[in-house]
Amino acid sequence: MPNKAMPNETPVEQVPVHVDHLIVNGELAAENAWCVSYDEETLPEQRPAFVPLALWQANQEDAELAPLLTSDTALNTELAAEVSKATAIAVDFPAFTDGRGYTIARLLRERYGYSGEVRAVGDVLVDQLEYMRRCGFTAMALRDDQHPEDALRALSFISVRYQPDVEERQALFERRLSADK
Amino acid sequence: MYRYDIHDQTLVDERVAQFRDQMERYRAGRLGEEEFRPLRLQNGLYIQRHAPMLRIAIPYGMLAGNQLRALAEITRRYDRGYGHFTTRQNLQLNWPALEDVPDILADLAKVQMHAIQTSGNCIRNTTSDQFAGIANDEVEDPRPWCELIRQWSTLHPEFAYLPRKFKIAVSGAAQDRAAIQVHDIGLRLWHNADGELRVKVLAGGGLGRTPMIADVVREDLPWQHLLTYLEACVRVYNQFGRRDNKFKARIKILVKALGIEEFRRRVDEEWAHLKDGPQTLNQAAVDAAKVHFPEPDRRPVADSANDDFDRLRTENRSFARFVTNNVTDHRVPGYKAVTLSLKRREHAPGDVTADQMEAVADLADRYSFGEVRVTHEQNLVLSDVPVDELEALWKELEALGMANPTVGTLNDIICCPGGDYCSLANAVSIPIAQALQERFEDLDFLYDLGPLDLNISGCMNACGHHHVGHIGILGVDKKGEEYYQISIGGNSTDDASLGKILGPSFFREDVPNVVEKVLEVYVSQRHEDERFLDTYRRIGLKPFKERVYA
Numbered sequence: 001m002p003n004k005a006m007p008n009e010t011p012v013e014q015v016p017v018h019v020d021h022l023i024v025n026g027e028l029a030a031e032n033a034w035c036v037s038y039d040e041e042t043l044p045e046q047r048p049a050f051v052p053l054a055l056w057q058a059n060q061e062d063a064e065l066a067p068l069l070t071s072d073t074a075l076n077t078e079l080a081a082e083v084s085k086a087t088a089i090a091v092d093f094p095a096f097t098d099g100r101g102y103t104i105a106r107l108l109r110e111r112y113g114y115s116g117e118v119r120a121v122g123d124v125l126v127d128q129l130e131y132m133r134r135c136g137f138t139a140m141a142l143r144d145d146q147h148p149e150d151a152l153r154a155l156s157f158i159s160v161r162y163q164p165d166v167e168e169r170q171a172l173f174e175r176r177l178s179a180d181k
Numbered sequence: 182m183y184r185y186d187i188h189d190q191t192l193v194d195e196r197v198a199q200f201r202d203q204m205e206r207y208r209a210g211r212l213g214e215e216e217f218r219p220l221r222l223q224n225g226l227y228i229q230r231h232a233p234m235l236r237i238a239i240p241y242g243m244l245a246g247n248q249l250r251a252l253a254e255i256t257r258r259y260d261r262g263y264g265h266f267t268t269r270q271n272l273q274l275n276w277p278a279l280e281d282v283p284d285i286l287a288d289l290a291k292v293q294m295h296a297i298q299t300s301g302n303c304i305r306n307t308t309s310d311q312f313a314g315i316a317n318d319e320v321e322d323p324r325p326w327c328e329l330i331r332q333w334s335t336l337h338p339e340f341a342y343l344p345r346k347f348k349i350a351v352s353g354a355a356q357d358r359a360a361i362q363v364h365d366i367g368l369r370l371w372h373n374a375d376g377e378l379r380v381k382v383l384a385g386g387g388l389g390r391t392p393m394i395a396d397v398v399r400e401d402l403p404w405q406h407l408l409t410y411l412e413a414c415v416r417v418y419n420q421f422g423r424r425d426n427k428f429k430a431r432i433k434i435l436v437k438a439l440g441i442e443e444f445r446r447r448v449d450e451e452w453a454h455l456k457d458g459p460q461t462l463n464q465a466a467v468d469a470a471k472v473h474f475p476e477p478d479r480r481p482v483a484d485s486a487n488d489d490f491d492r493l494r495t496e497n498r499s500f501a502r503f504v505t506n507n508v509t510d511h512r513v514p515g516y517k518a519v520t521l522s523l524k525r526r527e528h529a530p531g532d533v534t535a536d537q538m539e540a541v542a543d544l545a546d547r548y549s550f551g552e553v554r555v556t557h558e559q560n561l562v563l564s565d566v567p568v569d570e571l572e573a574l575w576k577e578l579e580a581l582g583m584a585n586p587t588v589g590t591l592n593d594i595i596c597c598p599g600g601d602y603c604s605l606a607n608a609v610s611i612p613i614a615q616a617l618q619e620r621f622e623d624l625d626f627l628y629d630l631g632p633l634d635l636n637i638s639g640c641m642n643a644c645g646h647h648h649v650g651h652i653g654i655l656g657v658d659k660k661g662e663e664y665y666q667i668s669i670g671g672n673s674t675d676d677a678s679l680g681k682i683l684g685p686s687f688f689r690e691d692v693p694n695v696v697e698k699v700l701e702v703y704v705s706q707r708h709e710d711e712r713f714l715d716t717y718r719r720i721g722l723k724p725f726k727e728r729v730y731a
Binding site: 074096097098099100102103106111125126127128130131132134135145147150153154157158159160161162163164165169170171172173174176177 | 186188189191192195196198199202203206211212213216219220302329332333335336337338339340341342343344408416419420424454458459460462465466469470
């Protein structure tokens with residue numbers, strides 16, 4: 001059958017530019033203003049926008065731009081100081097199995113004290129959100145096939161954490177000892 | 182034995198609910214096959230050749246009697262009434278139904294068990310010495326340290342998506358029984374000249390496609406820094422381990438590529454930031470872990486019991502054989518550790534029936550303070566048996582078919598499930614083990630050969646640890662046909678080494694003959710009391726090769 005709409009059929013709903021659902025601080029955000037551009041040469045027209053690091057570095061006067069860090073970003077003191085000027089930092093998950101972004105977020109938060117938004121973008125799945133939050137992501141843009149209601153439920157399954165993380169600064173063994181005192 | 186508190190119990194209960202939700206979403210089509218894969222693997226669930234396979238965690242090999250009974254019941258209710266103990270001290274079920282897995286995990290949680298991180302690209306079950314806490318040569322009981330590592334690694338938020346699987350083993354004795362040199366990270370607890378506990382940290386060992394012996398990253402880590410240092414090691418691996426090629430993604434490839442000095446430099450650089458952080462251990466934390474591994478309430482055993490035991494050994498040849506091979510000396514006079522053989526011709530190595538599990542649980546209650554250990558050689562251990570009860574225990578084990586007096590001999594084969602069960606395998610391995618056990622069942626001959634590790638893997642992933650067998654057998658596939666490659670000279674203990682391949686591979690039916698020829702060379706060339714391994718090291722591969730390919 002030809003894939004042609006019948007003249008009397010209602011027009012297909014316009015898909016918005018940002019189809020991904022955004023979770024911010026554990027809740028579904030009302031809107032997702034930020035665009036993510038992977039184009040390393042040209043700035044996107046839309047604002048605000050996360051753009052590749054080098055492009056952001058070259059356009060730091062534009063306050064509506066923020067850096068998009070690839071998962072292989074080698075974060076050091078100099079780079080951390082530079083990106084910390086941004087109001088938000090996006091960390092890309094090129095594949096959900098690429099766990100480097102977790103380390104990047106922890107370093108931004110714990111080592112370099114970044115306090116703005118750290119957003120997970122790319123191949124972001126429902127079942128990763130809990131780990132992401134614990135590593136310091138405050139915003140997660142779900143891949144567009146993910147169900148946001150599943151995501152909110154997934155964030156509340158596990159309440160126990162053995163390790164210290166960005167939210168909980170004491171290891172469980174320390175908290176047990178304090179409780180015993 | 183570690184007992185859960187409210188936190189541990191809450192975690193396994195919540196984990197069951199989480200997995201149930203994931204499974205429901207998967208079955209409803211809301212979670213794709215690819216996306217579900219790491220989730221099920223990190224809950225122990227594989228999709229295998231015949232059915233799903235569920236790998237249940239037995240942290241550092243320690244099991245309580247009630248847990249073993251629960252495992253027996255689970256194998257009856259959800260499987261075919263038996264389970265398979267693996268070289269990682271876990272238990273595998275080969276025939277569970279996919280939809281039953283959440284219920285199985287719920288049943289496990291009732292007895293403080295789970296299948297968390299028994300698979301997947303994360304930190305796996307930490308393994309240890311089966312004689313931990315009772316060995317004569319022990320410097321420090323590794324179990325509390327393993328437990329601290331278990332907690333640190335369980336649902337670690339940063340390390341659930343590593344480049345590849347990650348395995349840690351801990352030894353606290355003079356002799357390494359945990360194969361620490363062939364793990365991603367091997368840890369050895371030792372005391373320095375001032376009597377202070379130190380941790381030797383090795384990294385980059387492993388078997389599989391590219392077998393390697395680990396390098397020493399740090400000789401003398403003060404114990405307070407164990408977890409922060411491990412975190413630094415794994416973080417460096419997470420950042421720099423190769424992700425473009427799964428065959429080159431293990432930490433051993435990274436360590437090799439960087440060189441140990443550069444790897445160490447990066448770990449130290451990372452550790453400088455983590456050192457003295459919130460995961461730094463203190464005496465109170467370690468003591469709290471140690472409380473879970475108390476000395477059992479051993480009754481005094483009269484000196485005369487040792488005399489009786491010695492007399493019995495001289496009078497009863499069968500008992501003597503059992504004692505020589507399956508009974509290990511104990512730190513506490515009057516006590517022995519007993520290894521229960523899971524190597525019988527009619528079953529795959531490591532297989533145990535539900536009835537046997539229950540019977541072992543009863544024996545553990547009656548003879549050994551209700552605890553059982555799983556060994557990486559796929560046997561079970563009762564760790565605290567008074568010498569005056571050894572004979573009674575032995576008789577009961579005979580009746581169960583678990584007194585096979587061949588532990589440590591050629592007959593005590595380590596073997597993966599192979600092509601009969603595993604979808605990765607290139608060739609069967611269990612029938613090879615059975616054919617060898619049939620060929621070499623004469624006890625006098627086995628004893629004459631002395632200690633001999635024969636390890637069989639059905640594919641190069643090396644679950645059967647063939648690289649570190651004194652004799653190693655690897656199933657290979659050549660144009661759809663099963664062949665077997667034989668290597669000799671491997672070893673997993675202190676003087677670890679990787680086996681060298683003898684030459685072209687063999688047909689399945691030829692394997693027993695080839696092994697026999699290898700043994701003939703050894704028997705004819707050995708010096709008095711020389712182990713197979715030492716003869717090989719002295720004379721090299723050539724004489725073996727000449728005989729086998731003559």
